[in-house]
Amino acid sequence: MPETVTPLGDGPGSEPGGTPGGTPQPPRGGRGRRTALIAAAVAVVAAVAVVGALGLGGGDGGTGAPPRSGSLVPVTRTTLTERTEVDGELGYGKEIPLPVRATGTVTWLPRPGAAAGRGDTLLRVDDRPVVLLYGALPMYRDLGLTAARPATPAESAPPPAGPGAPAKPSGTAAPRQSAPASPRQSAREVKGMDVLQFETNLAALGHTGFTVDETFTARTAEAVKRWQGSLGLPRTGRVGVGDVIYAGGRIRVGHAGVRVGSAAAENALTYTSTSRKVVVNASAADASWAVRGTAVRVTLPSGTTVKGVVASVGKQATAASEGGGKDGSEQGGAATVPVTVTIGDQRALGRLESGPVTVAYVGREVKDVLAVPVAALVALAEGGHGLETADGAFVAVRTGLFADGKVEVSGRGVREGLRVRIPE
Incomplete structure (x- = not known):
């Protein structure tokens, strides 16, 4: 008789489509089911990572979720300074009138913005230079030797003989008269702090030969003559009240208040500092x-x-x-x-x-505090802020002063040198 072949899975105790002995065959469409299971597992892992990042269910040390990408920076101990900005204007300051005392017609003016120092000509009046010198006292009087007051006849006459004076012997010669005083001896010397100030400038300009003190002597007058000669002025040995102007140092010429050809006045010229x-x-x-x-x-x-x-x-x-x-x-x-x-x-x-500028001054300052870049802070789900450590854990922190791109941090688990992540 011919042999009978039983199809696999059709014998006794078998499921349709099964294997001998009842072993089930993989169902049709099994590849799609495996793909669905793998996708579900990936979703669970992603959810766990999100929970860890948000700090859900974690303690102070956080969870050991896989670390995210980003650069690591250390927690440092430093001084943070908060600065406040205000608007300002750069320039040379307010222009101040020069105390011009010269009288006459203005014959020359400097250009605005020109710098002037000791010995320089500020302007010319009646073609005479008005010179800048350094000092705090204004020029309030002429400086030079003055003629002594001539003696009156009463001061010149010899004193009368008193009752007890010895009689003049007859035949004696008349007393010898003293020689008239020379012009230098008859000149009276001017004294004062303004003399000291002027003599200091005169010596600084190289015209020496006298003692720098509070007395204007004949030797001072000789030095003045040499100085006048260098300026092309008559050598009088006297300094007029309008010949010089005093300032605290080098100046920057401002705007003129008069024109060439106008009468000189106190507002003829202004100045500012050179800084x-x-x-x-x-x-x-x-x-x-x-x-x-x-x-x-x-x-x-x-x-x-x-x-x-x-x-x-x-x-x-x-x-x-x-x-x-x-x-x-x-x-x-x-x-x-x-x-x-x-x-x-x-x-x-x-x-x-000149121009607009910004001025920043210190508003608040904290010293010897722990700080991290502001970008290292992460928001926690339960509220507040935290830091992500290198191993992916999250540490809750309290924030303090924000300044210069950094923030003051403190809290349990925060220490100097701790490496934290700046998320990308």
């Missing part, structure tokens, strides 16, 4: 930072930052114009006081002579 400075119209209600000697930073229009020092603070407040500062807020219409800031390194200013 550029910054003037800030600070809010009178918030000017506690403006103390003489306070260090500030000045940012120029080019972006360059230079160091400055508060030199003076005005004592009279004035009402500001509407509009205020750059943000158009609190300074608008508020009373302000002028604050002058000097710049020690004038070369750092380059060729810029």
